Amino acid sequence: MSTVLKALHLLDLFTRSQPQIGLSDLARLAGVNKATCFRLMADLCAAGLAEQVDASKEYRLGPALLRLAALREANVPLRDAALPDLQALARQTGETAHLSLLVGTDLRPLAHAYSSAHASKITMEDVRVFPFHATSSGLAVLTFQPPTFREAVFARPMPALTAQTQTDPAMLRQRLGQIERQGFAESHGTFEADVTSFAVPLFDALGRCTGALSTAAVASRVGPAQSRLIRTALITTARRIIALWGGCLPPTLDTIWTASETLAQEPT
Amino acid sequence: MSTVLKALHLLDLFTRSQPQIGLSDLARLAGVNKATCFRLMADLCAAGLAEQVDASKEYRLGPALLRLAALREANVPLRDAALPDLQALARQTGETAHLSLLVGTDLRPLAHAYSSAHASKITMEDVRVFPFHATSSGLAVLTFQPPTFREAVFARPMPALTAQTQTDPAMLRQRLGQIERQGFAESHGTFEADVTSFAVPLFDALGRCTGALSTAAVASRVGPAQSRLIRTALITTARRIIALWGGCLPPTLDTIWTASETLAQEPT
DNA sequence: AACCAACGGTTCAAATAATAAACCGACTGT
DNA sequence: ACAGTCGGTTTATTATTTGAACCGTTGGTT
Numbered sequence: 262m263s264t265v266l267k268a269l270h271l272l273d274l275f276t277r278s279q280p281q282i283g284l285s286d287l288a289r290l291a292g293v294n295k296a297t298c299f300r301l302m303a304d305l306c307a308a309g310l311a312e313q314v315d316a317s318k319e320y321r322l323g324p325a326l327l328r329l330a331a332l333r334e335a336n337v338p339l340r341d342a343a344l345p346d347l348q349a350l351a352r353q354t355g356e357t358a359h360l361s362l363l364v365g366t367d368l369r370p371l372a373h374a375y376s377s378a379h380a381s382k383i384t385m386e387d388v389r390v391f392p393f394h395a396t397s398s399g400l401a402v403l404t405f406q407p408p409t410f411r412e413a414v415f416a417r418p419m420p421a422l423t424a425q426t427q428t429d430p431a432m433l434r435q436r437l438g439q440i441e442r443q444g445f446a447e448s449h450g451t452f453e454a455d456v457t458s459f460a461v462p463l464f465d466a467l468g469r470c471t472g473a474l475s476t477a478a479v480a481s482r483v484g485p486a487q488s489r490l491i492r493t494a495l496i497t498t499a500r501r502i503i504a505l506w507g508g509c510l511p512p513t514l515d516t517i518w519t520a521s522e523t524l525a526q527e528p529t
Numbered sequence: 530m531s532t533v534l535k536a537l538h539l540l541d542l543f544t545r546s547q548p549q550i551g552l553s554d555l556a557r558l559a560g561v562n563k564a565t566c567f568r569l570m571a572d573l574c575a576a577g578l579a580e581q582v583d584a585s586k587e588y589r590l591g592p593a594l595l596r597l598a599a600l601r602e603a604n605v606p607l608r609d610a611a612l613p614d615l616q617a618l619a620r621q622t623g624e625t626a627h628l629s630l631l632v633g634t635d636l637r638p639l640a641h642a643y644s645s646a647h648a649s650k651i652t653m654e655d656v657r658v659f660p661f662h663a664t665s666s667g668l669a670v671l672t673f674q675p676p677t678f679r680e681a682v683f684a685r686p687m688p689a690l691t692a693q694t695q696t697d698p699a700m701l702r703q704r705l706g707q708i709e710r711q712g713f714a715e716s717h718g719t720f721e722a723d724v725t726s727f728a729v730p731l732f733d734a735l736g737r738c739t740g741a742l743s744t745a746a747v748a749s750r751v752g753p754a755q756s757r758l759i760r761t762a763l764i765t766t767a768r769r770i771i772a773l774w775g776g777c778l779p780p781t782l783d784t785i786w787t788a789s790e791t792l793a794q795e796p797t
Numbered sequence: 798a799a800c801c802a803a804c805g806g807t808t809c810a811a812a813t814a815a816t817a818a819a820c821c822g823a824c825t826g827t
Numbered sequence: 828a829c830a831g832t833c834g835g836t837t838t839a840t841t842a843t844t845t846g847a848a849c850c851g852t853t854g855g856t857t
Contacts, residue, residue, distance in 0.1 A: 264533055277600065283833075299836085300815080308538070324610070531814075567807085
């Protein structure tokens with residue numbers, strides 16, 4: 262393995278729960294010799310990617326990361342970075358794909374992509390806010406918010422947009438639990454009649470859910486096979502976008518997603 | 530030179546004006562062999578610190594930086610990172626040191642440190658906002674803001690806090706020009722009577738001025754020698770804090786500061 | 798169309814830098 | 828006073844890095 266990769270691997274050992282690590286621990290964690298670890302960390306420190314705490318001699322992530330990350334964000338805004346994957350999702354599924362972002366207390370569309378597979382498209386160009394209670398994206402995001410946020414949303418008015426819209430907080434809480442277990446959200450005509458939609462949550466660098474990825478399709482088109490295809494495509498695309506954003510997928514959700522991915526590969 | 534440093538040096542070649550660089554250019558810029566450059570970039574890409582643009586094969590900074598930077602910021606908030614340097618500044622100068630941050634349209638105190646050298650201290654514990662027109666910090670920050678921001682500030686009410694306070698926009702514009710040339714701001718009793726204060730601007734990762742570092746002293750204590758000492762200490766500390774924050778000092782200001790630093794080292 | 802230069806990427810012997818065990822002084826708790 | 832750990836250093840040995848030359852491709856020029 263190259264020396265550079267060994268050094269950069271050391272950076273990944275720093276986590277939120279263990280933000281500062283001593284030399285010996287670091288060497289143990291990385292499975293490298295202590296002397297090697299020392300030299301690698303010295304290099305990382307020289308480049309500013311790591312630094313040593315004054316008092317204890319422990320290491321932690323360095324200030325240069327801030328500069329480089331700001332540069333990256335300036336050059337490749339989140340939207341642009343995700344757009345190709347979003348378009349690929351629309352192509353693969355043949356359905357309209359949406360990318361939404363949590364802005365303050367609202368879930369707002371960030372980008373969308375259409376497929377050319379079908380003449381009938383679901384357009385949501387003029388939607389400015391995705392209602393949490395009536396869209397699959399909203400439910401997906403809501404599921405991974407802290408309870409205070411969830412209850413604040415339930416306390417706001419939740420209009421019944423269609424005959425199918427669920428507006429009872431108790432029922433919705435139950436839905437969220439279901440979504441958490443299965444790793445994705447779905448909605449059947451709760452936002453617009455005859456529109457079936459699936460969504461998965463997206464996570465930022467600190468593991469917070471800050472958006473959702475979804476597809477919307479004419480209900481009649483979504484049979485069991487198409488439903489399965491959409492869900493697996495959503496998961497793999499979500500994985501890519503989260504990685505692209507430097508995000509961090511919660512381990513529990515990761516295992517759920519992995520399970521449904523492997524399930525999809527098995528013969529029907 | 531270690532391979533790791535060579536690799537990490539490559540990251541510093543990406544700038545705002547040149548965010549994507551091809552392999553050959555990169556090798557030329559870094560002064561390394563093309564094959565070497567290729568391997569190093571492959572490693573950086575594997576670690577996510579860099580990535581290749583799909584269409585052109587150019588390289589750019591990668592998504593992992595976002596994750597790592599968020600982690601760094603979560604573990605070492607700006608305030609904590611700068612505090613030791615701020616305290617050192619207070620110790621070196623024997624005066625009160627202030628660190629202020631631009632929050633929205635206001636300049637707010639972020640931290641302060643006192644010296645034990647003198648019995649009479651300048652305390653500004655209860656100041657919630659630094660007026661731009663009446664404090665050295667305010668003027669320092671204002672100098673490096675876009676014209677629209679400056680004029681918006683001048684359009685707001687600018688109360689005369691002391692007999693010395695300058696409130697005429699035309700005069701203030703002239704002051705800003707002077708500050709830009711000399712690389713630091715000063716105020717003599719414009720915020721509080723008999724308080725002389727010096728300030729230098731601070732810059733974030735994108736080169737925007739987002740705060741200031743300042744000292745405040747009883748006017749009678751600040752003779753020519755003390756004034757010179759304070760200014761050089763401010764500059765060196767500001768350099769450290771900007772580096773710690775992953776900030777980016779504008780080149781023009783850098784040369785001005787370097788000039789005054791070397792000047793200070795010469796015999797009187 | 799033929800040419801040329803420059804591109805990203807690959808190869809392989811030669812050169813160099815990385816490695817790991819042992820060691821050091823300092824500190825800590827027993 | 829001891830044993831154990833820490834961060835850091837040294838050393839010969841070893842494995843990785845290096846760079847000139849070489850692909851196949853691309854894009855512009857003659």
